[in-house]
Amino acid sequence: MNKKVSPALIYFFGAFGGFMFGYDIGIINGALPGIKATWNVNPWLEGMITSGLFLGAMVGASLMAYLADRFGRRRMIMWSAIVFAIGALGSGFSKSTSLLIAARLILGVAVGGASALVPMYMGEISPAETRGKLSGLNQLMITVGMLIAYGVNYAFVHVFEGWRWMLGGAAVPALVLLFGTFILPESPRFLSRIGKNDEALKVLQALRSPEEAASEYDAIVNAKHSANGTFKDLFGKTALPAVIAGCGLTFLQQVQGANTIFYYSSQILSKVFGSSIGGVISTVGIGIVFVVATAITLLVVDKFKRRTLFMTGSIGMGASLLLVGLIYPAAKANHAWATWTVFLFICIYVIFYAYSWAAATWIVVGELFPSNVRGLATGIASAVNWFGNIVVALFFPVLLETVGLSIIFFGFAAICVIGFLFAKFVLYETKGKSLEEIETYLYNRSIGKAVGLDD
Template structure:
């Protein structure tokens, strides 16, 4: 089959769309799940966040499994697990079965979030790999927007939340079919000795000269001995560990997925009814997609440190303003304009900065020898941080109130500004080899002086 680049990106985008849909759909569905199953704050918090426990498992397992059985088979497996998990959620007779189905779903979410970008990067031309992280973030936002629309369409149905959760089976089925049609990763084929098959696949999407150069590069890279856990934590790599793990934790502790998962609850706490909250979320979703698309275009025009610093600052100020808005609009009925504005400014700041840039940097800061292992562990840390915030939010909201909680998130954002300035070294404008050389020489701070902004 003649493989087009557009087809590669389409099926890769579905991985991000699935992740985004699941993140967005639970935001609206939880309102009705809590009513149907009579759940308290801690119980609904676990329903929302248990998918993240599965995601941690999926993120840990997918790398060794894809190395052993191939990327193609694992893409199909994660799509199948996602499909079965979505169907399980849609027919769950009680909260226990719902949680089991969401744990199952989480394994696919965690696996796909790591596997699909890797599979894409190994198939896509080198000149287009840099845009994949931004494309993935954009498709996550589109998936969330589709979920918000699904929440609104089925909000009045007696089985509405079941339809909302079950609809995820449709893109999962398309991704499974795509897994059948798409070829295996050339890098995996070279690794297991099937060089001619890899060459045949590359010739469909590269020139002959590009194919031979890439085959040679893959063969050379496959000879590099992979680093161990011990090497990952050696002194010269420690600056990379601090950057990657710090960014992975702070991205979640600054409240990003809390707002994604619980936006309707936040809006209802501000005085909106459930229908108005879900309508407002659709408007926010459209705004998220537009901002993310613009950010994807401009991302490489500014230093990573600059983007992260201004992003954290803007998110922190948005949270402080949101806390003030809740105080001012506490007794107002109807649409709460200030609450809407500051949720929008927070999320747009995240989508334009920490959303895509954090993942780009995690892939840039590590030496080749430990990069695969390190990125996998950093992903696990990010999922774990996501879970700790998401599972605790309903309880903290109930005990502390939204105004106090938003101030806490705002303070964390300010801590992130300090962290970026003190510990994060610049990667934009440098080759991966130059970054590795700076690590080896212990001169990562010298990377911060290149360019203007």
């Protein structure tokens, strides 16, 4: 490991996979109207184009995270960047909806891989006391990627087949990440697991003070490392509580309404504001709110318990969605006060989501799992996340035409109640604990010696 490389640069490129993730989430928002203008796309085909990426992401999250336990986190991040560039260019040059869906499946493999690899990698290279802030860089990168995508959408909205530039442009951040992987160190915990303790110490010395590096190195090498886990180990007494918590978090993150807003806000707000350009411009406003709220979250996330963030976030999100559902009919009837109130409560929803289920989910996913199944379990949790994406993306266009927005928002508000209960009764606290302390807790819990992590 080259000690001349700035730790800040390492953390930046370590989290940059989130930018690719966010860009592709945001870009489809503005690309869909252009795709529909190029081809005759019905609601089901629209859902397939959107959700094709998520099907690929389910495969990519499971596969690349699993391979990361064999070949290392850094190498698989590099391959994610390469596959992402191929899928992005394939999307931009597609000559039919079938080819577009196929290209987005390829793209999804990379996006899913990044969604699993980045939280795992950031969790393993970050110190316990600031892990929330540093791991949260992933979410900040996601929001910045989404905002840039919204800006690209606006820039190309009136260009002939501008959607090709929107989708193909995703190759640019992929190449940036590919360059960045050449300066990234391997995870010290992975290096220790494969017997390269000297290299693990060098990485820690580059990222920590000498005293911190020595202390963390001792904790890593003295931890009880077993062989790489199997699917059977996921259902063992040690790992199962973490797997349930991780999969529950990632699924609930997707089905509490956020992705309906981020994927389809241009369509939703065009109905509210009465024009397509109004929908695109207001979506950029939502993207700005999301970035600012996430940036502020990184400054304070390590001051609050993870479970507190999830519970308060669910309360605020559910209340905001309920009010949007109640007020939307008046907005649809062209009452100006209702139009702006709906937009306001969507922005408030985004603020609550940003500091809780958006940022904290990926922080916690990088913390929850025992080392022997960390890659495998993170991949499964990320695949469940993308399954939730598929459910939302595939069925929202159909539900929008059949039951209407108000009923949809009421349903999401009800799911927020489930999110609150899950965080309160199922999730265990990980704030301020080293990965080795969390693993020790899980082992003690499996033999009946612990009921919870000390606060």
